[in-house]
Structures are given as structure tokens and as C-alpha cells.
Amino acid sequence: MSVPAIIKIIDLHKSFGNLEVLKGIDVTLGESELVFILGPSGSGKSTLLRCCNRLEQAQRGQILFDGTDILKPDTEINAIRQQIGMVFQSFNLYPHLSVLGNICLALRKVKKFSKKQAREIAFHQLERVGLVDKSDNFPSELSGGQQQRVAIARALALDPKVMLFDEPTSALDPELVGDVLGVMKDLKNSGMTMLVVSHEMRFARSAADRIIFMDGGNIVEEGPPEQMFDNPQHQRTRSFLQQVGY
């Protein structure tokens, strides 16, 4: 890898009770890279992503973020989390706060920005996702696609070094998927480092630098999109792509 690594996952193991969900995962995410994770349901994709900001505690291995092992108990995790944006399948906007309130909360309470500074940043990010006119609305007044774009703006507002996306379009009506993917594409073009779990194959092909195929808690194979889609090496990858109709 020629570019410096932002996230380096080394031999990551994670179990829920007796169920081993990640069985030794190694992933390197270089600066400005967009890495796509594909795999059947239950293969451990979400768990892998959630280990990256310690929403799940892995049992073994290392996750180096900018050289710091975030799995070490003495790592100042809240400081790291601001630099790792996360976008969830179910948006998880705060229903009691306006769009502006959603974006400003962490800016005010974590980054300790003044109200004025926080608003400025929030408006800038809303501009990026095309929702400036919705700043005073509540989440329930927005479509799913708009909510997800607000969630992206909320994460971006903290000026993260990397963004994690866990099936960001899976809960959306088909006609709303495009807007969210558009925002992600812009993000990619602006040089953001991204780790994306999604089933949007066409987006993967056009935007991803690298695709990782996971199954049963292991990485089966990885490579550039052309190779993964046109010439997959493993039978499991082939049958998965066939199943999803690609």
C-alpha cells in the first residue's frame, strides 16, 4: 500500500458468548480509500464496523487508528470516536431535536464549540448534503433519504478522518437511494476515507477502490472491483454475487 494507513485492523477476533463472529480479520484502510465490504447476512460485517469505534468490544487483535490501538482499555475512546464518523442503517437521528440540534449536539458538548460556531459548521455540512432548508425541521418531518443525509452531515460535522457506513441505504425506498449514494460519491471525491457495508453493487463497482468479501466471520477474498465482479477467485464469492443477481 503506497498511501499511509488510517485504519489497520490486525487479526481481529470477536465473539458473542460462544458464537465467534469475527475469526481473525485483517484490513488496511489507506488514506482517501473507499473500501467496500460485501457478504451475506450474518457474516459479521456490522460487527467489524462497530469494532472500529468500539461500539463492540473485540476480544483479540488490534485496530490501529492513526497508529493508536483503539482496543487498548486506556485509549481515550471518546477522543477517537469524534474522528471516526458512523452512519447507521436506521439513521438514528435524535427525534427530540431539530436537524440543526442533531448536528450541533456533539459540536457543542464534545468539541465545545460556541453556539455560533456550531451553527456555522452545521449549515456548511447541511449545504454539502443539500438540506439547508430543512435545518429547523424535526427528523419525523423528513423522508428516509433526507434523514440519512442529515445523519451523514451530523457525522461529517465533527471533521472525521474516516467514515463508516453500515448499510446506509438498506432502509430506504428505492427512489431515495440515489440521493444518499450521491452524497457518498461527493464525499469520496473530496478525499474522505470510507469503509462501507452495502449491497449497492453498482455503486461498489463505480466508487470503490477495493472490495472485501466476507463470509462466516472470515475475509474470503479482496481486490479491485473489476476483479471481484468480473473474475472472482472463490466459489463462495461467485455464488454470493449470483445470489444477489450480479
Place this chain on the structure above:
Amino acid sequence: MSAWERFLHTFFNRDVIIQYLPDIGKGFIVTCELAILVVISGIAMGFILAMVRAYQILPVNLIIVGFVDVLRSLPPLVLVLLFYFGLPNIGVVLSGFVVLWLVLAAVLAAFAEEIIWAGITSINKGQWEAARSTGLGMTQTLVYVILPQAIRMTIPPMTNRTIAITKNTALGTVIGVGEILNQATTAQSFSSNASPLMVGAIVYVLLFVPIVVLGRWIETRFAWKNA
């Protein structure tokens, strides 16, 4: 005397009412003072207990759950008598007013803790995760994200419980606290007439109906624009 006159004479005797109204007025003030103290300290304590419980420290939680379950199962009268007549034997002498305040506040705290805890646990896990993923700490997440949503859900049960507990200020009668009911029964025995009790009942209604209405108003106010 006709039956109607006898009825009026027994329950709405003008002379008796005028004579004892000032006493019942004093009782009204005492009941209000107690009610305010009990509501504020009880709900505040319930909040603190529920928040502490959210940190999931096992020994601490066992103590909280134990405290809550015991207080919820005992009739408040038992606690009132126990404290008022028992504590002096170990050298702690508290006035009836203070005993009543502490007991009712503790009982309200126990119920409030359960209500708020139920509210906290009803909030989707995704809210915690979203907040924590932006670097908010556990307490910040609780205060800015979880509690504001949980509180809305707790308002109806909390209003009901608060009214139920505050009405127990009438237990002051058995330990000599000069609240409404005590004043009314004293007046009733001096005058051998039920009118003071009637006035007491009316004062209770005047005191609690506004609280019931207020609770309903808050309930509608707090319902945020949701789908």
C-alpha cells in the same frame, strides 16, 4: 328539621365552617408545603437513582433495586409509624413533619426511579450508539439524548404516582402534623359536626384537580412532532 335541613346542618354548617376555616386554611398551607417538598425531593431522588442505575454497576444496582422494591411494597403508613415512634428510641427525634416528608419522598423516589428506568430502557439502542459514536460520554448521552426522550414517556405514570403519593400527606393525622385532614378531624371532634371534614374534602379537590389538569396539559405539550 326536615331531612334537607339536617343534611345541610351536618355537612354545610355555616357557623362551624366560619369558625374552623382558618384552621383548615393553616392545614392547607402545611399540606402544600409538604406536597411541594415531597414532589421535588422525591422526583429528584428518583432521577438520580435511575441515572446511577444506568451505569450498570452490579452491587450499586442491587442496592437500588432492593430499596425500590421494599419501599414500593410497604404501606406508607407503616413507614410513617416506624420512623415516628421508632427513631426516638435510638436517639433520633424528628418532627412529624420531617418524618412525613422523608417517608413520602423516599416512597415517591422509589416509584419515580422505576418509572424513569422503564423510560430509559424503552429508548432504542441506536440512540445510545449514535450519540456515543460522536464522542459523547455516557453521562452526556444520558442527559442530552436519552432522558429528554424518556421523560416524555414517564409523564403520565409520573403524574398519577405523584398525585397518589401526595395524597398520603393525610397520614400526618396519625402523627400530629397539622395538615388539612388533621385540622379537619380536630375541628370535627370539637364541634361534633362533619362540616369541617366536608370543607377538608373540598380543599383536597381544589388542590389536586389543578394538578391533574396540569399533568394532562404537560402530557400534550411534551408530545413532540412524531410520526
